[in-house]
Amino acid sequence: DTGVSQDPRHKITKRGQNVTFRCDPISEHNRLYWYRQTLGQGPEFLTYFQNEAQLEKSRLLSDRFSAERPKGSFSTLEIQRTEQGDSAMYLCASSRPFIGTGVSEAFFGQGTRLTVV
Amino acid sequence: QQQVKQSPQSLIVQKGGISIINCAYENTAFDYFPWYQQFPGKGPALLIAIRPDVSEKKEGRFTISFNKSAKQFSLHIMDSQPGDSATYFCAASGGATNKLIFGTGTLLAVQP
Numbered sequence: 001d002t003g004v005s006q007d008p009r010h011k012i013t014k015r016g017q018n019v020t021f022r023c024d025p026i027s028e029h030n031r032l033y034w035y036r037q038t039l040g041q042g043p044e045f046l047t048y049f050q051n052e053a054q055l056e057k058s059r060l061l062s063d064r065f066s067a068e069r070p071k072g073s074f075s076t077l078e079i080q081r082t083e084q085g086d087s088a089m090y091l092c093a094s095s096r097p098f099i100g101t102g103v104s105e106a107f108f109g110q111g112t113r114l115t116v117v
Numbered sequence: 118q119q120q121v122k123q124s125p126q127s128l129i130v131q132k133g134g135i136s137i138i139n140c141a142y143e144n145t146a147f148d149y150f151p152w153y154q155q156f157p158g159k160g161p162a163l164l165i166a167i168r169p170d171v172s173e174k175k176e177g178r179f180t181i182s183f184n185k186s187a188k189q190f191s192l193h194i195m196d197s198q199p200g201d202s203a204t205y206f207c208a209a210s211g212g213a214t215n216k217l218i219f220g221t222g223t224l225l226a227v228q229p
Binding site: 004031033035040041042043044045048050055056091093095098103104105106107108109110111113 | 123206208215
């Protein structure tokens with residue numbers, strides 16, 4: 001399978017615990033995005049990496065959230081001291097470099113469903 | 118200014134009918150307008166996308182109509198099939214990061 005891979009698919013954690021999610025983008029895709037989707041809503045942008053550089057973070061990304069993309073390959077999203085409001089689907093997407101003024105399609109992974117109890 | 122408004126919230130269509138979903142945006146810097154299809158428990162998958170230099174794009178049974186002056190765009194699904202039953206999201210993006218701003222989604226049910 002050469003699509004975007006996310007792990008784990010499901011995570012149940014107790015309030016206050018830390019969790020970490022992993023995203024493996026499509027190879028040769030240098031752009032990587034994290035989104036959060038709550039029930040009945042569209043995905044909301046969290047953060048963006050171009051290669052290993054984190055170039056944009058949403059104000060939704062509180063200081064309890066941190067994302068990394070070492071060496072510009074896979075990425076991790078960590079949530080510290082989880083709260084019940086963090087329960088959501090966390091989606092990762094990747095796209096290849098833009099050519100000229102073109103736009104490259106973003107491919108999404110299947111997401112990690114987080115439940116904080 | 119970052120919002121993308123989508124309607125209707127839900128839609129029921131008979132098999133063979135036409136499904137129409139509408140979106141509106143405010144930010145004139147947006148220059149890419151994709152539609153995504155999402156099945157329960159899955160990530161969104163791109164259906165079709167349009168740039169503002171054209172008013173219509175068709176791929177198979179799916180058509181995007183784009184009205185730049187009204188800042189509106191819509192998805193038409195012709196000959197709707199039960200397998201089309203899913204949630205559809207419009208989105209918009211622009212700028213260096215190309216981050217997607219999504220609408221709130223339309224739950225489509227196609228009845229056999």
